[in-house]
Amino acid sequence: MARHKSIPDEQVLDRLFDVIVETGPDGLTFAKGAATTGLSPASLVQRYGNRERLVEAILLHAWDKLDAETAVADAEEAVTPQGAVDLLMRLMPPESAERDATDGLLLLREDIRNPKLRARGAAWGHAVAEALGRRLSDDGEKGRRLGWQMAAVWQGAHIWWAFTRTEPAERAIRRMLVEWLERL
Secondary structure, eight states: OOOOOSSOHHHHHHHHHHHHHHHOGGGOOHHHHHHHHSSOHHHHHHHHSSHHHHHHHHHHHHHHHHHHHHHHHHHHSOSSHHHHHHHHHHTSOGGGHHHHHTTHHHHHHHHHHSHHHHHHHHHHHHHHHHHHHHHHOSSHHHHHHHHHHHHHHHHHHHHHHHHHOSSOHHHHHHHHHHHHHHTO
C-alpha cells in the first residue's frame, strides 16, 4: 500500500525555493531541505532521487508559477503599449527587485546550465515576447521583434538598476520602459 504524502509536493517545492534563493542551488542539501520542510532527508531522497533532481524539481515548479503569473498578467493588462509596461512591472514586484537582482542570478545560472530549465526559460521568453508584441503592434512579426526588444530593455533596466540604485527599482525600470516606448 502506498503511503500518503504528509506535505504536498507543491508546498515542499515552495519552501525549498526560498532555501535555494538564499543559499544558491549548490548550497541546498537534503539536511537543509529536511529542516525547512519538516520531512526527513530520506523522504526527500525518496521523492526526488538526488540533489540535482531536487533542484530541477524546485526550479521547474518556479517556472510553472511564473508561467501562470504571466498568463494572468497577459489576460488582465490592457492591449496597449502602457499595458505592456504594466505587464512587465507585474512580473517584477518592487519588493523582490533586490532579491531577483542578486540571489536570483544564482538561479538563472542553474536555469541556463540545465537543458530542461533552459527550455522552460526559452518558452517563457517567447510567451512574454508574444504578449508584449500584441500590445506594441498589429503586425505579428513586427510585434514579436518589438516584444523581444522590450523584454531585453526590461531585463537590462533591472540589471543596471541593481548596479546604480539611484532611485527605487519600480520607478527606474518603469522609466526606462516608458522612455524606450517613446522612442518607437
